[in-house]
Amino acid sequence: MRGFLTSSIGVTCAAALALPLTLPSSTARAAPPGVKTASSAKEAPGAAAAPGAEGIPGSTQSLPLAPLGSDRSAGPAEREQGLTRRDVRPFSLVGVVWDDPADELHGTVQVRTRASGTTTWSGWQHVETHNHEHAADPETPELGTGKVRGSTAPLWVGDSDGVEIRVRAEADRHADRAPTGSLLPKGLRLELVDPGDEPPPRGGPAEVPRATAMTAEAAAASAVNAELAPLGATVIPGLTKRQTEADLIAARGGPEAVGKVRPFIGPRPRIITRKGWGADERIRERNFAYTKTVKAAFVHHSASGNNYRCSQSGSVLRSIYRYHVRSSGWRDFGYNFAVDRCGNIYEGRAGGVAKPVLGAHTRGFNAKSMGIAVLGTYSRATPPKAAVNAIARLTAWKLGLYGVNPRGTTYLKSGGGNLYKKGRSVRLRVISGHRDGFATECPGSRLYNKLGKARSSSARMQGR
Numbered sequence: 376m377r378g379f380l381t382s383s384i385g386v387t388c389a390a391a392l393a394l395p396l397t398l399p400s401s402t403a404r405a406a407p408p409g410v411k412t413a414s415s416a417k418e419a420p421g422a423a424a425a426p427g428a429e430g431i432p433g434s435t436q437s438l439p440l441a442p443l444g445s446d447r448s449a450g451p452a453e454r455e456q457g458l459t460r461r462d463v464r465p466f467s468l469v470g471v472v473w474d475d476p477a478d479e480l481h482g483t484v485q486v487r488t489r490a491s492g493t494t495t496w497s498g499w500q501h502v503e504t505h506n507h508e509h510a511a512d513p514e515t516p517e518l519g520t521g522k523v524r525g526s527t528a529p530l531w532v533g534d535s536d537g538v539e540i541r542v543r544a545e546a547d548r549h550a551d552r553a554p555t556g557s558l559l560p561k562g563l564r565l566e567l568v569d570p571g572d573e574p575p576p577r578g579g580p581a582e583v584p585r586a587t588a589m590t591a592e593a594a595a596a597s598a599v600n601a602e603l604a605p606l607g608a609t610v611i612p613g614l615t616k617r618q619t620e621a622d623l624i625a626a627r628g629g630p631e632a633v634g635k636v637r638p639f640i641g642p643r644p645r646i647i648t649r650k651g652w653g654a655d656e657r658i659r660e661r662n663f664a665y666t667k668t669v670k671a672a673f674v675h676h677s678a679s680g681n682n683y684r685c686s687q688s689g690s691v692l693r694s695i696y697r698y699h700v701r702s703s704g705w706r707d708f709g710y711n712f713a714v715d716r717c718g719n720i721y722e723g724r725a726g727g728v729a730k731p732v733l734g735a736h737t738r739g740f741n742a743k744s745m746g747i748a749v750l751g752t753y754s755r756a757t758p759p760k761a762a763v764n765a766i767a768r769l770t771a772w773k774l775g776l777y778g779v780n781p782r783g784t785t786y787l788k789s790g791g792g793n794l795y796k797k798g799r800s801v802r803l804r805v806i807s808g809h810r811d812g813f814a815t816e817c818p819g820s821r822l823y824n825k826l827g828k829a830r831s832s833s834a835r836m837q838g839r
Contacts (some may be wrong), residue, residue: 431693
């Protein structure tokens with residue numbers, strides 16, 4: 376099912392969209408003191424750090440790969456490409472992209488990096504090559520822009536200024552059997568992403584956000600949440616269950632319309648906005664894309680590694696965002712929400728946290744669903760309890776807005792994938808792992824095994 380587009384400029388003027396759910400503005404509250412913000416702007420001594428008008432600008436270095444060692448034929452039988460050790464400008468995240476998004480990289484990608492300002496090199500680290508399942512649905516406007524490229528998953532490596540990479544085709548793969556006639560995809564490039572510098576922590580009382588200092592794109596991204604928090608807020612504050620229920624009852628027409636039965640919904644969790652993690656709104660597609668409703672939540676891991684501190688989560692998000700948009704050619708950050716290892720919840724794709732924003736997270740099932748990415752790799756590592764609890768808290772609230780039971784099942788129509796043909800109606804758990812809709816390792820076996828706990832906790836928070 377195709378999503379629909381809404382002009383971000385129109386949102387800026389109107390401050391809110393007339394979508395299926397509109398929450399009362401009486402619940403909007405200023406961000407609490409002590410919240411870290413995202414800014415690269417200079418401020419007067421002693422002033423609280425506030426996000427810059429344009430977010431935190433980062434940068435990307437894109438380096439073409441070349442044949443390695445004795446494999447210098449540069450022909451279809453070429454099995455290995457890469458780059459030898461070299462100095463580069465500072466970066467913190469790596470990934471590999473190629474020309475044709477329909478082509479797949481059958482092989483391995485390994486990188487090693489040098490920590491900035493040192494002579495210390497890491498060991499070889501594997502980059503997840505199977506990433507095409509994290510994408511817009513086939514035959515949708517986002518996938519048909521001509522800008523989308525094939526890509527690996529991104530890997531967070533921390534502050535680095537040196538890199539070496541090798542990409543090897545599968546040993547038993549033959550060029551004449553590959554769809555393109557080549558062992559490796561054409562146009563392989565190494566992407567090195569710098570998320571930009573973190574702003575200093577807030578040192579004083581919270582300031583009222585100043586919308587006049589925001590760009591049109593930043594104002595639009597904030598305006599769609601204006602009924603939950605002030606324009607320009609870095610955080611959407613959490614509410615109690617009673618407050619959340621009262622908001623939903625008011626949105627549905629008041630007690631007279633809903634009767635005495637209270638809605639099944641969890642307390643609204645604290646959510647760090649795009650402005651809060653420093654998204655540069657200038658690089659994304661200006662319009663917002665929506666689907667009709669939210670019937671399911673797909674849980675993912677970002678496959679970007681676990682070598683990050685929670686204080687670095689904003690940097691990790693900005694890096695993945697830039698990799699999705701600038702390197703992979705997507706319209707915006709792919710997931711609707713992100714969760715870090717400490718249980719912090721972050722707004723993902725722009726369009727409004729309470730609204731049915733169309734993401735690019737579960738190929739074939741982006742319509743009528745939302746995608747939640749837990750930052751990290753959980754194929755062998757056990758996800759922290761805080762992260763699993765954050766999934767439960769977020770789904771208890773967001774699914775509750777649309778009257779959905781986290782412990783239940785639902786039907787979604789496939790947009791096309793490697794498990795279900797396009798047009799097939801598929802019965803899925805309301806809270807599913809990515810692998811339930813597409814043949815993939817995501818969200819990692821260890822995280823997937825925790826989804827039962829997330830479902831039961833989410834339903835309990837809703838009062839079921």
